[in-house]
Each structure stands twice: as C-alpha cells, then as structure tokens.
Amino acid sequence: MKRASARSTSAASTAPTTQRQKLAAATRQRIFKIAIAEFSDKGLSGARVETIASRSKVNIRMIYHYFGGKEALYLEVLEFVLGRLREAELKLKLDVDQIEPVTAIVQLYDFIEGHFATHPELSKLLSFENLNRARVMKRSSAIPEMSSPVLSLLRTVIARGENDGSLRKDMDPLHLYVALVSLCSFHKSNAFTLSRIFNTDMLATQWQEDHKAQAHEMVRAFVVAGAPQAPGSNAGRGSPELGSAAP
The missing domain is CATH 1.10.357.10 (Tetracycline Repressor, domain 2)
Incomplete structure (x- = not known):
C-alpha cells in the first residue's frame, strides 16, 4: 500500500508540472507566431512589444520572460x-x-x-x-x-x-x-x-x-x-570571407 501511495503521490506531483510545461510551451509558441507576423510586416523598429503581447493575449512581461526582450525575439x-x-x-x-x-x-x-x-x-x-x-x-x-x-x-x-x-x-x-x-x-x-x-x-x-x-x-x-563563360569570370575561385580583402 505504501508503494502504491508513493507512486500516486509522485504522479500527482509531476502531472501539474507537465501541464504547466505544456501551457508554457503553447504560450511561447503563440507569442512566437504573432512575432513572425509583426516583424515581417513592420520590421524591428516598427514592431511593438505591446502589440505582440496584446495579439498573443499575454502580459507584456511574458515576452521578456520567454525571450529576453524585443531584439532577442526578433533574432x-x-x-x-x-x-x-x-x-x-x-x-x-x-x-x-x-x-x-x-x-x-x-x-x-x-x-x-x-x-x-x-x-x-x-x-x-x-x-x-x-x-x-x-x-x-x-x-x-x-x-x-x-x-x-x-x-x-x-x-x-x-x-x-x-x-x-x-x-x-x-x-x-x-x-x-x-x-x-x-x-x-x-x-x-x-x-x-x-x-x-x-x-x-x-x-x-x-x-x-x-x-x-x-x-x-x-x-x-x-x-x-558548353555554355559561354564571361571574360574575366571569377567562377571557381571562391568568394572572399565577409570583412576580408578581395584578392
């Protein structure tokens, strides 16, 4: 009986945690989906955290909790x-x-x-x-x-x-x-x-x-x-790394 009781107690304690995790994941995903639409329509400077929070139906603090801030969410x-x-x-x-x-x-x-x-x-x-x-x-x-x-x-x-x-x-x-x-x-x-x-x-x-x-x-x-190649073509020579000098 004690073992059964222990298992029941363990299951009861983990169930709410699992449920909270599911709700948290769903909330985060909802915020993220709205953020994609907002940033693609208005860019980083035009989008507003307040709008994302409102459309996601969450408190603005949740965005900072899940993502760390507007720029981090944009990235x-x-x-x-x-x-x-x-x-x-x-x-x-x-x-x-x-x-x-x-x-x-x-x-x-x-x-x-x-x-x-x-x-x-x-x-x-x-x-x-x-x-x-x-x-x-x-x-x-x-x-x-x-x-x-x-x-x-x-x-x-x-x-x-x-x-x-x-x-x-x-x-x-x-x-x-x-x-x-x-x-x-x-x-x-x-x-x-x-x-x-x-x-x-x-x-x-x-x-x-x-x-x-x-x-x-x-x-x-x-x-x-057999396709013609432009004179002086740079094909095959590779591309310079960003920030490096061109050969």
Whole structure:
C-alpha cells in the first residue's frame, strides 16, 4: 500500500508540472507566431512589444520572460525563418546518384521558388534586415552555419556534373546559389512596385508560371556544359570571407 501511495503521490506531483510545461510551451509558441507576423510586416523598429503581447493575449512581461526582450525575439525569428528554408532545401536532398546534375539544379531552383512563394515573411524580414545592414543578424552564430550543408550539396552536384560532362566547368557553389535565389525571389519581393511600374499584375498565377518557365530556361542555359563563360569570370575561385580583402 505504501508503494502504491508513493507512486500516486509522485504522479500527482509531476502531472501539474507537465501541464504547466505544456501551457508554457503553447504560450511561447503563440507569442512566437504573432512575432513572425509583426516583424515581417513592420520590421524591428516598427514592431511593438505591446502589440505582440496584446495579439498573443499575454502580459507584456511574458515576452521578456520567454525571450529576453524585443531584439532577442526578433533574432530568434530571423534564425527560425532562415532555418526553415535550409531544412526545406536539405529535405530535397537532390539524390546525387539518381538525378541528372542539370535537372538537380533546376529542382533546387523549384524548391527555393516554392518556399519563397509560401513563406512571404522570409523576403520581408530579409528586406528589413538589409535596410539595417544586418545589424541584428550579425549577432547570430547559427545563421552562417546554416549555409554550409546547402553549399556542400551544390558542390557535390557540380563536381559530378563536371565529371560526367553535363555541367560547365568551374562553377562556384555560392555564386550559383545566389543566382538561384535571385531568380526565385526578386519578382516576388518587388511584385507590387514592378506591377505598378509596368501596369502588369506580376502576382497573377499565369505571370508567375510563365516567369518560372523562363527561369528554368535561364538556369539550364547557364549551367549546361558548353555554355559561354564571361571574360574575366571569377567562377571557381571562391568568394572572399565577409570583412576580408578581395584578392
């Protein structure tokens, strides 16, 4: 009886703790979800902790309790949205033993393009951070590390394509990745202004599909073996580290 009583007492004491932990996790997640929307709409300077707290239905002190403050919450949001892109890219995995290299690169483009289309907050947050010269992002040690697996993946595909003769020589993975992201994101992040300038709805489904088909042609034309290389091209020489002198 004593043992049964002890077990009952133990279960009773841990149950409230577990319930409190679940409630705390749910509260934190609710705050974080609202914060993503607020920061992507207004940036770090425009967003207000009071608004995030009000929309999350919590006391403002809870935000400081869970995240340490507005800037710390903003940085966590940045790391999350960029980490979600990296995870999505790596799930693609580009089976280098099964997919032809040119197709693998086009498939990576499609995956990134789809991610930007379904997560517009990514482009918005990056735009705000660029306006502020990555002031907050510089505090993150996690964000630079996120890029390594993706570049390694591309490096493997490029090496295999060079070996089998399907890809042009001396492509730099970072230059190629930046080009892919540019083709994926520019027409989305600037759609409202471009639509106004050219009097064309660039967010229309058909326009987006046509642009995607054109991007496919551009990617294939650039990476395929025999594609012309610009004079003085820096491809294959690598990229200087941030803050280092260019060679």
